[in-house]
Amino acid sequence: MQRSVALSLLFGLGLSLAQNEQIAYIYDLPNYDESGTFNWMDSYCADFRDCDHIIGDDMISSTCVYGVWLFYSEYYYNYQNFGAVEWGYGDDFCWNLNNLLNNEVSSLRYAGDTYNWRYDTITLYEFDLFFGFEVYEWADMPEVPGTIATVGSLIVTGQNYWTVYTEPFFNGNHACISVQTGQYVGFAPDLSGVFGISTVRSFRRGCFSDNKIHLNSDRHGFVVKARE
Missing domain, CATH: 2.60.20.10 (Crystallins)
Structure with missing residues (x-):
C-alpha cells in the first residue's frame, strides 16, 4: 500500500x-x-x-x-x-x-x-531515557500517582512553561521547563542531569520559579542503555 x-x-x-x-x-x-x-x-x-x-x-x-x-x-x-x-x-x-x-x-x-501534537502537555516517565510507565497530563497535577513511584525523564509539548516540583502539592525544589524558542517539543532524557532534581511529584502549567530551563528540542535522538 x-x-x-x-x-x-x-x-x-x-x-x-x-x-x-x-x-x-x-x-x-x-x-x-x-x-x-x-x-x-x-x-x-x-x-x-x-x-x-x-x-x-x-x-x-x-x-x-x-x-x-x-x-x-x-x-x-x-x-x-x-x-x-x-x-x-x-x-x-x-x-x-x-x-x-x-x-x-x-x-x-x-x-x-x-489529536494535536503541538498542544501543551507534559509526559513523565518512570526511568531515564523515556523508559517504563508514563503519566500524561495537560493540566495541573498536585500529586503524581503512586503507580509511577519514580520519575527519571519527561517530554513536554507546546510552547508554554510547566513548573515541576520534587514534592506533592507544589512543594520542594522546583524549576520551570519549556521547549526551545520557536519549537513545540522538549526532551529531558535524564532529569537529574538537567534540573539537579531526582524526581517529579507534582507539576502545574505556567512558570512559578526563577529557575527557567529550555529543554533540548532536537528533532531526532537515539540512546542505548546496557543491562546492569
Missing part, C-alpha cells in the same frame, strides 16, 4: 492530518521503501508480537512520523530499564533507524496529545 493511498483512507475515515494527529508510518525496508511491508500506527504498541498483523516484532527499518514518536528495542517500552530507544518528531519527518535498532523494534508509542 502506498502512503498516498493510506492518506486517502485516513481522510475517508474522517481523519485530518491538518489537525496534527499522531501517526507513524513504519517500513520493513530502509529509505521508506514501499516495495516491502508497510503499515501505519496511530496508537501505542506495547508488544509487536500482538498489536500489528502486518509489521511484526523486529521488523521496522525506517519510519515517517506526524507527531512525537518513540521506538523501543524491548517490549513494554523498555520497562526493565535497559535497551535502545530512538525518537523523532515533526510533520512527515522521515529517517532510517539507527543500526543498533534496525530490525530490533519491539514496542513504540507517542508523546503528547493524540
